[in-house]
Amino acid sequence: MIRVHIFCEGQTEDTFVREVLRPHFDRLNIFVNPIILRTSKEGKGGVVSYGKVKHQVVQKCKQDSTAFVTTLIDYYALPADFPDFAKTADSIANVKAASAAIQADIGQANFIANLAAHEFEGLLFSAPEAFGEWFDDEDVVTELTKIRGQFATPEHINDGPQTVPSKRILKVCEDYDKVAHGSLIGLDIGLDAIRRECPLFNAWVEQLEALGVAA
Template identity: 55%
Template sequence: MIRVNIFVEGQTEETFVRELLYGYFQEKNIYLNPILVKTSTTRKGGVVSYAKIKPQLHRKCLEDKTAFVTTMFDMYALPNDFPGSGSGLKTSDPFQKAEHLEQEMGKDIGHDNFIPNLLVHEFEGLLYSNPQAFAAWFDESVASILQDERNAFPSPEHINDNPLTAPSKRIRNCCNGYDKPLHGSLLAIDIGLDTIRQECQHFNRWLLRLESIIPVL
C-alpha cells in the first residue's frame, strides 16, 4: 500500500482528509495520514511561520523514503517567509500563483517524495462548490447570498484573497454562528468529493497527482 502523509493546518482539514479523502484513496490502495502542523512545542495548527513548518516536512520526508509527504495549506495569508512569496510574481491568475509557490516550496524542501500543494485560496473556497448545502445548516437566504457570490467568479478557487472578501470572511459575514471546525467538514461531506473536484480544478489536480503516485521500491 502507498502511504501519503498530509500536513494540514487545523482540525477542519484533518477531518476533511479522514472523512472525504481517506476512504476514496483506500480503495485505490493509497493510505492517507493527516498530520497537524506544530506551531510550537505545545501547540498545533496554522501556518504562522514557514521556518517552523519546514523542519517538520523535512523530517517526515527523511523518516521513510518509501512514503510520500504532501501539504494542504491555504494560499491565503501565507507567512512572509514562505518560498517564492517575495519573488515579485505579478499575476492575477490564482492558479499560476499557486503553482509558482508550490514549485518554490518543492525546491526548498528538496525531496523526491515531497508533493507540495496549496488550497486556492483557502479551505472555505471549496465550500463554494455548492452553496446550496448551507441551507440545511443555516437557511435559504444564506445559501442564496453565497450562490450569488459564487456566480460572480469563474470558479470557487477564483474567489479572492482580500482580507475583507476571502471565502472565509464572506461565509462568516452571512452565516451567523458559522464554526469552521464544526460546519466546515460537515458542509464538505454534504457537498461531496465529486462536486468539489468538478468545481475546483487546482484541488482536483492535486488529487490526480496523488492517484498517479508510483510506489518507491
C-alpha cells in the same frame, strides 16, 4: 499499500482528509495520514512560519522515505518567510507559482507541494446549497450562490483580507464555524462535486492517485 502523509493547517483539514479523502483513496490502496502542523512543542494548528512547516515536512520525508508527504494549507495569508515567487494579476497562477517555489525549496523526492486556493472554505463554494442543511436562514444559500456565480470557479474567489471565502461566508452566515461546520459541509458536498468545481484541488488529488498507478 502506498502511504501519503498530509500536513494539514488545522483540525478542519485533518477531519476533511479523514472523512472525505480517505474513503476514496482506500479504494485505490493508498493510505492517507493527516498530520496537523505543529506551531510549537505543544501547540498544533496554524501556519506561523515557513521555517516550522519546512522543518516538519523535511523531517517526515527523511524519516519515512518510502512514503510520500504533501500539504493541505491555505495560500491566503502565508507568512512572509515562505519562498518568494513572481506575483501576477492571475490569482490561480500565483497559487501555482507559490506551490512550485515550496516544491523547489523543500527539495525532497517524495514531497508534493500543495496549497488550497485561496482557503479551505473555497472548496465549500462548490455547492452552496449544502449550507441549507446546516443553517435555517434561506438567504444564506441565496447569497452564497450569488457569490459563487461571480467567479469562474470556487478557487477564483480572491484572497483580500475581507473577501477571502471564509470572510464572505461569515458576512452572510455569522453562525458559521470552520471547525464545527467546515468538514461536515465538505462531506455533504462530496469529493466528486468538489473535484468537478475546483481544478487545482482536482489536480492535486490526481497527483496522489497517480502514486498508486506508478507503484
